[in-house]
Amino acid sequence: MSTPNPITHHIPYNPANLETVSKRPHKRIEIVEPDPTWPTTFIIIEARIKAVLPKDKFLYIQHIGSTSVPDLPAKDVIDIDVVVPDPTAEESYVPALESAGFQFLHRERQWHEHRFLGCETPYANVHVFGPDSPEVVRHRLLRDWLSDPAHESDKELYASVKRQAARECREAGETVMEYNDRKEPVIREILRRVYKAHGLLGVDHE
Numbered sequence: 385m386s387t388p389n390p391i392t393h394h395i396p397y398n399p400a401n402l403e404t405v406s407k408r409p410h411k412r413i414e415i416v417e418p419d420p421t422w423p424t425t426f427i428i429i430e431a432r433i434k435a436v437l438p439k440d441k442f443l444y445i446q447h448i449g450s451t452s453v454p455d456l457p458a459k460d461v462i463d464i465d466v467v468v469p470d471p472t473a474e475e476s477y478v479p480a481l482e483s484a485g486f487q488f489l490h491r492e493r494q495w496h497e498h499r500f501l502g503c504e505t506p507y508a509n510v511h512v513f514g515p516d517s518p519e520v521v522r523h524r525l526l527r528d529w530l531s532d533p534a535h536e537s538d539k540e541l542y543a544s545v546k547r548q549a550a551r552e553c554r555e556a557g558e559t560v561m562e563y564n565d566r567k568e569p570v571i572r573e574i575l576r577r578v579y580k581a582h583g584l585l586g587v588d589h590e
Contacts (some may be wrong), residue, residue: 390518392579394572399561401494406487408502413550413563415457415543422451425506427463433466433510436480443467443515448523450546453530457543459550462508465523471497471514486510522575530576535567538574545570 398561441526449463468477478488478499478527485503496519499502499512513520530539549566556562578587 385544389584391521392575392584393518395495397495397565399419399445399563401492403491403526405490408487408489408504410501410559411459411507413553413560414459415547415550416460418455419451419460422458422462423447424450424521426464429462429503429506429508429509429510432484433464433481433486436484437466437477438480441468441476441480443469446520446524447513448527449509450542452527456530457546460507462506464508464510465520466510467517467520468512469514471499471512474499475527477512481510498509509555525578525582526571526575529574529581538577542567542570542574 391498424571430445433442444467446452446465446467447462448465449461450451450458451460451462458560470476470495474488474491478501481501482488485505487498488499489502491500496513496517498517498519501510502508503510511519530534530542545567549563552566553559553563568581
């Protein structure tokens with residue numbers, strides 16, 4: 385039996401596995417036009433993280449999500465991956481990030497050992513993963529694919545589904561979790577094209 389490619393193998397989200405540490409007020413789910421200041425905002429947040437985390441406590445930081453893609457409409461939220469040697473060693477990074485104004489929101493032990501923090505000003509989501517997490521690879525692949533002018537049709541498709549998902553969530557009084565669920569089929573459709581282009585699709589056709 386073949387072993388699934390960890391990058392292409394999809395693990396469905398299971399809210400039962402979410403461990404809530406704290407909560408923050410819900411932000412209105414609204415898609416806005418691209419803001420040229422988003423890359424600069426990422427640099428500001430990145431500097432804040434680097435100012436409190438010793439160099440041996442993280443491997444790299446990357447700007448992900450829609451605000452990292454030029455000219456893509458998005459929620460006005462900066463998404464960041466912080467890759468650490470061991471995300472389960474929370475004492476090595478959580479207190480430092482909290483001292484810099486980041487709020488520890490939840491952990492997902494069964495989903496790539498994901499830890500999630502946030503800050504309000506500027507509004508950002510900080511995702512902590514380990515070096516072997518396929519999720520950080522997927523984030524980078526999707527960002528780079530949508531940033532390539534050759535894939536403008538996929539960027540337009542994604543922008544359209546984002547606007548529709550945001551509108552439906554507002555009308556239904558839903559949260560960002562439902563917003564993400566509504567986008568998921570199109571994200572997986574685009575990722576499949578990404579995987580195929582990179583030769584990642586083999587026996588496992590997730």
